[in-house]
Amino acid sequence: MFFVRPLLFRRSINKGRQTAFRMNLRLFHHFGTYILWHSQIYKKPESHAMYYKETIRQMYDIGIGSFPIVFLISIFIGAVTVVQFYYQMEGTLIPPYYIGYIVRDMEIIELAPTITCLVLAGKVGSNMAAELGGMRQKEHIDAMDIMGVNTSAYLVMPKIIAALLMIPVLVSASALIGIIGGYLSSVPTGLFTSAEFIKGVRSFFIPYNVFMMFVKAFVFAYILTSVSCYQGYFVKGGSIELGEASTRAVVYSDILILMADYVIALILTA
Amino acid sequence: MIRAEHIVKNFGDQEVLKGITFTFEAGKTNLVIGKSGSGKTVLLKILVGLFKPTSGSVWYDDVDLVTANKDTLRKLRMKVGMLFQGNALFDSMTIEENIRFPLDMFTTQTLKEKTDRVNYCLERVSLSGINKKFPSEISGGMQKRVGIARAIVLNPRYLFCDEPNSGLDPQTSITIDELIQDITRDNNITTVINTHDMNSVMEIGENICLLDKGLLAWEGSKDEVLQDQNETLHDFIFASPFLQKLIESSK
Numbered sequence: 001m002f003f004v005r006p007l008l009f010r011r012s013i014n015k016g017r018q019t020a021f022r023m024n025l026r027l028f029h030h031f032g033t034y035i036l037w038h039s040q041i042y043k044k045p046e047s048h049a050m051y052y053k054e055t056i057r058q059m060y061d062i063g064i065g066s067f068p069i070v071f072l073i074s075i076f077i078g079a080v081t082v083v084q085f086y087y088q089m090e091g092t093l094i095p096p097y098y099i100g101y102i103v104r105d106m107e108i109i110e111l112a113p114t115i116t117c118l119v120l121a122g123k124v125g126s127n128m129a130a131e132l133g134g135m136r137q138k139e140h141i142d143a144m145d146i147m148g149v150n151t152s153a154y155l156v157m158p159k160i161i162a163a164l165l166m167i168p169v170l171v172s173a174s175a176l177i178g179i180i181g182g183y184l185s186s187v188p189t190g191l192f193t194s195a196e197f198i199k200g201v202r203s204f205f206i207p208y209n210v211f212m213m214f215v216k217a218f219v220f221a222y223i224l225t226s227v228s229c230y231q232g233y234f235v236k237g238g239s240i241e242l243g244e245a246s247t248r249a250v251v252y253s254d255i256l257i258l259m260a261d262y263v264i265a266l267i268l269t270a
Numbered sequence: 271m272i273r274a275e276h277i278v279k280n281f282g283d284q285e286v287l288k289g290i291t292f293t294f295e296a297g298k299t300n301l302v303i304g305k306s307g308s309g310k311t312v313l314l315k316i317l318v319g320l321f322k323p324t325s326g327s328v329w330y331d332d333v334d335l336v337t338a339n340k341d342t343l344r345k346l347r348m349k350v351g352m353l354f355q356g357n358a359l360f361d362s363m364t365i366e367e368n369i370r371f372p373l374d375m376f377t378t379q380t381l382k383e384k385t386d387r388v389n390y391c392l393e394r395v396s397l398s399g400i401n402k403k404f405p406s407e408i409s410g411g412m413q414k415r416v417g418i419a420r421a422i423v424l425n426p427r428y429l430f431c432d433e434p435n436s437g438l439d440p441q442t443s444i445t446i447d448e449l450i451q452d453i454t455r456d457n458n459i460t461t462v463i464n465t466h467d468m469n470s471v472m473e474i475g476e477n478i479c480l481l482d483k484g485l486l487a488w489e490g491s492k493d494e495v496l497q498d499q500n501e502t503l504h505d506f507i508f509a510s511p512f513l514q515k516l517i518e519s520s521k
Contacts, residue, residue, distance in 0.1 A: 046375050046376060047374060047375050047376070049374070050374050050375055138356060138358060138361075139354050139355075139356055139358040140358050140360055142320055142354070142358065143352065143354060143358035145319075145320065145347075146318050146319075146320070146347055146350055146352045146430075147347065147348070147350075147371075147372050147375065147376075147424075148344045148345070148346075148347035148348045148350075148375075148376065149375055150344075
C-alpha cells in the first residue's frame, strides 16, 4: 500500500510531462508554420489590379465596417475614465484640469490603441478567420490553388495592407472620440468647467506619445490580422473546427496584443 | 497525357494508395472508378498537386509534378482546369465574375475581351444570359455547368472532374457527361473524371481504371467492361439490385 501511492504519483507526473511536451511541440510546429508561411504571403502578385481591388474591399470592411463599434466603445471608455478619475481625485490637492490631461494621455498612449485593437481582434479577426476557414472548407482555396493563384498572397496580403492602413486611422479616431466622451460626461454634468477640461487636454502635450500610439497601432494591426488569417487559412475539419479556429483567432490575437503592448511600453519608455 | 507512376500515399499508419501506375490519355475521357473509400479522391488530389504522394511520380507530358519547382508548378497549373464535387464557385461573386476570375488573374485582356470569352464559355455549356446571377440563385446542375465553364475559360490542356454527377438527376448527369466528352474531343485535352456513376462509365468511359482498396484492380474501356470476368469489376458494376434483375430478366 505504501509503495502504490508514490508509483501512481510518479505515473501521473510522467503523463503530465508527456502532455506538456506534446503541447510545446505543437506550439513550436504552429510558430514555425506561421513564420514560414510569411515567405508565401509576400510574393509578387499575379495581377496588381485584383490585389488592389481586394485591398480596397478590405479597407472598407475594416475601416467603415468597424467604425460604429469603435465609436461606441471609445466614447464610453472616455466618459467612464473621466468620471472615475474625478471620483478618485475629488478632495485632493490635484487641480481638476489635470483630469483632462490624464484622460488625453491615457487615451493616446494606452486606451485607444489597446482597447480598439482588442475589440477589432474580436470583430475583424474572427471575421477573417471565419471567411478564410469557410473558403478552405468549401474548396475555394483549393480551386484557386489549382488555377495557379498564390492563395496565401492573394487572400492574406490585401487584408494585412488594409489593416495596416485603416487600424491606425481607427485608433486615432478612437483617441479623439474618447477625449470627446470624457468632455461630454463631465462638462454638461457639472463635474468641472469646459475651460478646465480643455486646459487639461492642452497641457503638457508630448508629441512622442502620438508616435508611441502609432507604433502600437501598426504592431497590433499586424498581429491581429496575421494571426487570425493563419487560424482560418489552415483550418481542418468541419463547422465545429471552424468555430474553434475563429475563437482561437480572437484569443491568441488578444494575448499577443497584450504581450506586445508590454514589450513596446518597455522599449519606447526606456 | 498524364502518367501516374507507382503512387503510394499514406496518412499516418493508413496506406490509402498502394502503388498505382496508370496512363491518362490525351483526347480521351479517362475515368477513375471505385467504391467509396477506394482512394479515388486522394488519387485525383495527387494528380492535381493538392496532395504530395508518399512515393511515386506524376508526369504531365515531360514534367514531373512531384519534383517540379514552384514556378514550373504555377505555369503547369495554368494549363489545368478542375470541376469540384461541390463546384467551389465563389458565393460572393456573380456567375460572370466567377468565370472571369482566372482571366482577371492571369491575362492582360481588356474587359470586353474577357466578357466575350465568358459569354463564349457560358454558351458552350448552354447557359447564356445568366451572367449577373449569383451561384445561390441557380440549380445544382447549372452550378456544375458554370463550374465547367470556369474550368475551360483559360483553354486548359488538362481537365479534372471530381464526381461531376453527384447530386444530379439522371438526365442532367447525361448532359454533363456529354458536355465533358465534347469539350475533351473538341480541344484534344486530357480529361480525368472521378466517378462511381455507372451511366458515366457506359456513356463516356474511353479509358477506365478501377481502384479497389488502394490498388489498381482493373483497366480497360467501356466496351470491355461487360465482357471482362474480373471479380472486383463485376461486383462493382452489378452492385445495383435493379441492374441484376434487369440482366436476369433479359437472360
